[in-house]
Amino acid sequence: MQQSVAEPRLFEPVEREPAYTRVAGAIETKILARELREGDPLPTETELAQQFRVHRSTVREALRRLESAGLITRPPGAKRMVVSRPAAAQLASGMRHALVLHDATFVAVWEAMMVIEPEVAALAAQRRTQADLAMLIAAHEAFKASPKGDPHAVEIVAQFFEILGAASRNQVLVLAKQSLTRALAPSLLKMIDTVPQARSRIADAQRRIIVSLKEKNVEEARRWMSKHVRDFKRGYEVAGISPDTPISA
Amino acid sequence: MQQSVAEPRLFEPVEREPAYTRVAGAIETKILARELREGDPLPTETELAQQFRVHRSTVREALRRLESAGLITRPPGAKRMVVSRPAAAQLASGMRHALVLHDATFVAVWEAMMVIEPEVAALAAQRRTQADLAMLIAAHEAFKASPKGDPHAVEIVAQFFEILGAASRNQVLVLAKQSLTRALAPSLLKMIDTVPQARSRIADAQRRIIVSLKEKNVEEARRWMSKHVRDFKRGYEVAGISPDTPISA
DNA sequence: CTGCGTCGGATTGTCGGACAATAGGACAAC
DNA sequence: GTTGTCCTATTGTCCGACAATCCGACGCAG
Numbered sequence: 214m215q216q217s218v219a220e221p222r223l224f225e226p227v228e229r230e231p232a233y234t235r236v237a238g239a240i241e242t243k244i245l246a247r248e249l250r251e252g253d254p255l256p257t258e259t260e261l262a263q264q265f266r267v268h269r270s271t272v273r274e275a276l277r278r279l280e281s282a283g284l285i286t287r288p289p290g291a292k293r294m295v296v297s298r299p300a301a302a303q304l305a306s307g308m309r310h311a312l313v314l315h316d317a318t319f320v321a322v323w324e325a326m327m328v329i330e331p332e333v334a335a336l337a338a339q340r341r342t343q344a345d346l347a348m349l350i351a352a353h354e355a356f357k358a359s360p361k362g363d364p365h366a367v368e369i370v371a372q373f374f375e376i377l378g379a380a381s382r383n384q385v386l387v388l389a390k391q392s393l394t395r396a397l398a399p400s401l402l403k404m405i406d407t408v409p410q411a412r413s414r415i416a417d418a419q420r421r422i423i424v425s426l427k428e429k430n431v432e433e434a435r436r437w438m439s440k441h442v443r444d445f446k447r448g449y450e451v452a453g454i455s456p457d458t459p460i461s462a
Numbered sequence: 463m464q465q466s467v468a469e470p471r472l473f474e475p476v477e478r479e480p481a482y483t484r485v486a487g488a489i490e491t492k493i494l495a496r497e498l499r500e501g502d503p504l505p506t507e508t509e510l511a512q513q514f515r516v517h518r519s520t521v522r523e524a525l526r527r528l529e530s531a532g533l534i535t536r537p538p539g540a541k542r543m544v545v546s547r548p549a550a551a552q553l554a555s556g557m558r559h560a561l562v563l564h565d566a567t568f569v570a571v572w573e574a575m576m577v578i579e580p581e582v583a584a585l586a587a588q589r590r591t592q593a594d595l596a597m598l599i600a601a602h603e604a605f606k607a608s609p610k611g612d613p614h615a616v617e618i619v620a621q622f623f624e625i626l627g628a629a630s631r632n633q634v635l636v637l638a639k640q641s642l643t644r645a646l647a648p649s650l651l652k653m654i655d656t657v658p659q660a661r662s663r664i665a666d667a668q669r670r671i672i673v674s675l676k677e678k679n680v681e682e683a684r685r686w687m688s689k690h691v692r693d694f695k696r697g698y699e700v701a702g703i704s705p706d707t708p709i710s711a
Numbered sequence: 712c713t714g715c716g717t718c719g720g721a722t723t724g725t726c727g728g729a730c731a732a733t734a735g736g737a738c739a740a741c
Numbered sequence: 742g743t744t745g746t747c748c749t750a751t752t753g754t755c756c757g758a759c760a761a762t763c764c765g766a767c768g769c770a771g
Contacts, residue, residue, distance in 0.1 A: 226538050231753060233526065242690065245562055257722060268755045270519050273724090274526045277482065281530035282556060284563075289475050292722060292763045298563035299556065307531060308637065313494055314533075314547035317633050325634040326522070332577040384566050385574040385679055388557060389638045480724060506751060517726045522753090541734045541751060 232267050236275035239265070244284050249296045255285060257293065299393045308392035312460045317398060319449065320456040326393050326442050330374070333390060334422060334438035337380035338431045345380035346427055352376055353419045366412070367402045371395070373419060380426070396460050401445070407452040414444050474700045481516050485524035488514070493533050498545045504534060506542065550640045557641035568649060568657070568698065569705040575691050576641050582639060583671060583687035586629035587680045594629035595676055601625055602668045616651045616663070620644070622668060629675070645709050650694070656701040663693050 240261075241290030243249045255261070258276070262269040276294065279285045287427065337345070352373045359366040371394045378387040405411045418441035425434035449456065489510075492498045504510070507525070511518040525543065528534045532548030561571065586594070601622045608615040620643045627636040654660045663704035667690035698705065 233753085241559075245559065251563070259722075270756095271754065272520075273519075273754095274522060277523045277526040278530040281527040282559065290538065290763085299560040301560075304553075304556055304560055307553055310490075310494065310531065310533065311548040311550075311553055311637060312634060314500070315633050321632050321634045324632050325638065328578060328581040328635065329638075336573070383570050383573050384564050385561060385642070386577065387569045388560060389574065389578075389641075392638075393634070482724085508751075520725060539734080548726095 220446040232265075232279070233271050234269060236261070236265050236272060237278040240275065240279060241284060244279075244296055245382065251296055251298055253296045254293045262371055267318075269413070299345070302395075303390055304388055305392040309396045312392075312396050317396075317460050318457045319397075319454070319460065320446075322393055322396050322460060323442070323446050323456075326397070326445075327439070329386060329390055329393070330436045330442050331438045333378055333381045333383070333386050334425075334434040335431045336383060336386075337377050338426050338429050338434035340382045341380040341426045341429075345376065346423065348376045349373065349380070349423050349426065353416070353423060356419065357416050361412075364402055366405060367398050370401065370415060371398055377422070392422035397445075399461055400449075400454065400458065404445070404448045404452045404454060408448045410440075411444075411448050414448075418444065482516075482520050482523035482527070485510070485514050485516060485521060486527040489524065489528060490531075490533060493528075495546055500547055502545045503542045504545065504558070513557045518703070539699040551639055553637055554641040557680075558645045561641075561645050566645075566709050567706045568646075568703070568709065569695075571642055571645050571709060572691070572695050572705070575646070575694075576688070578635060578639055578642070579626075579691050580684045580687040582627055582630045582632070582635050583683040584676075584680045585632060585635075585677050585681035586626050587678055589631045589694055590629040590675045590678075594625065595672065597625045598622065598668075598672050598675065602665070602672060606665050606666065610661075611655055613651055615654060616647050619650070619664060620647055646694075648710055649675070649698075649703065649707065653694070653697045653703060657697045660693075660697050663697075664690070667693065 240249075240255075249255070255276075256264070258269050258272050261272045265272065276285065280287075280294070283297065283303040285294045286297040287294050352369055356366060356369045356373065359369060374394045375387070375391060378390045381387070405415075418437055422434060422441065423435040425431075425437055446456065449458075489498075489504075494581065498504070504525075505513070507518050507521050510521045523568065525534065529536075532546065532552040534543045536543050536547040594657055601618055605615060605618045605622065607619060621703070623643045624636070624640060627639045628696040630636070654664075667686055671683060671690065674680075
């Protein structure tokens with residue numbers, strides 16, 4: 214994460230890419246260029262091996278790489294792999310790994326949420342549809358109905374955020390957001406179970422946000438989401454969790 | 463990217479994970495738990511194969527997956543793989559793939575930048591060190607010195623953003639930001655070369671931002687960054703590039 | 712015609728083993 | 742200290758094999 218402004222070297226390292234990298238790259242290019250489209254089945258490993266003139270096991274290594282990048286997946290119970298778009302969850306887990314290993318703290322994630330979430334709420338207030346509202350309300354009800362100490366409750370809170378993201382109609386923010394909520398979820402669980410008033414405060418904020426969206430009141434949406442996120446930090450303080458707690462694995 | 467509020471199923475798909483996935487998972491867990499730390503060399507493939515009681519090629523498939531996730535890398539010119547933290551660039555490229563395949567448009571990315579960058583600038587204004595300022599100035603000078611039509615200029619602009627991110631001392635935002643600038647870079651290049659006044663406007667904004675940071679003037683930093691990013695969209699409009707242009711590969 | 716067994720071929724997951732190229736280290740020569 | 746030489750361990754790639762199972766076809770009952 215450090216950088217210098219410029220660092221010219223006399224020679225570049227001589228390029229010696231292993232074959233599996235090049236195979237993966239070739240397929241990746243085709244996918245990004247949409248020559249292979251989502252849902253298209255990949256050729257069989259043997260076919261690929263013949264086309265690239267490499268052994269099947271080399272092809273397989275390349276496939277593992279693409280699989281890990283989320284560019285190909287195997288539909289549950291299918292044998293052949295199909296081309297796919299990286300799922301948001303996939304990116305989120307990558308981001309979470311990075312955050313964990315870079316010793317990101319709770320405040321860092323929280324700060325990022327403070328930046329993003331209120332604006333997402335503001336956008337959502339302008340663009341939400343009736344369907345979005347219905348889903349938000351459903352999530353809200355589900356949260357209120359979730360029994361005390363239910364670990365599922367955090368899932369629902371996260372889902373509320375995700376629906377809101379979808380309502381903002383901005384895929385980029387959705388992707389970024391999701392990583393954050395996912396990273397926070399585990400510790401949030403602990404917080405909710407420790408702080409007695411947390412649940413009611415969350416429910417209240419959700420309600421206010423829903424109302425703001427319904428009225429397309431951009432300012433209020435932003436304000437309440439701000440409050441909502443700020444409350445998280447308050448909750449952590451009350452629960453005696455240090456803001457510098459690293460994101461746990 | 464769609465979702466429903468809840469979808470209970472009677473049965474989960476019966477779990478039948480291939481061995482390479484489990485091997486990858488096992489190693490991943492050890493890395494995230496810091497039992498294997500950054501820089502530690504992995505055991506050799508043969509050793510791993512013996513420990514996991516699988517064939518070496520199975521281990522290799524697992525390694526490819528970890529490699530793609532950025533959890534292990536091979537230092538240039540080395541033979542064995544070492545544990546590493548996912549580089550920001552790695553995440554950024556994953557994000558870019560996702561954006562491309564999800565048909566993210568230029569406005570979507572721009573909107574996300576409008577949300578994030580001004581706040582990053584604001585944070586940076588509070589936390590910047592002398593070293594940060596020096597690097598910003600260096601990047602700024604480099605930009606001004608870059609010859610007309612130099613494709614490298616965009617690189618420098620991106621670098622300016624990255625230094626600013628580093629100055630904000632928030633790794634989470636840095637990771638999120640980087641993906642955006644990287645996604646925008648290719649089309650930005652076209653814009654800069656088309657719009658004559660683009661370069662001077664960018665240089666001016668950079669200067670103002672640097673001054674704001676130097677004075678730790680949070681409000682001004684936010685304001686000028688806002689203007690800076692907004693200018694990008696203006697530039698696109700002037701250049702006749704549609705805001706709905708998809709992010710190119 | 713729709714739904715349900717059955718069956719054969721194709722494809723994947725995994726394995727055993729092989730070999731050339733080379734990184735890494737030890738050791739000698741300058 | 743640097744440079745050359747040699748040996749060994751390890752990786753990248755290949756070959757070939759086989760069990761499990763997905764896939765599609767085929768036929769039969771309702």
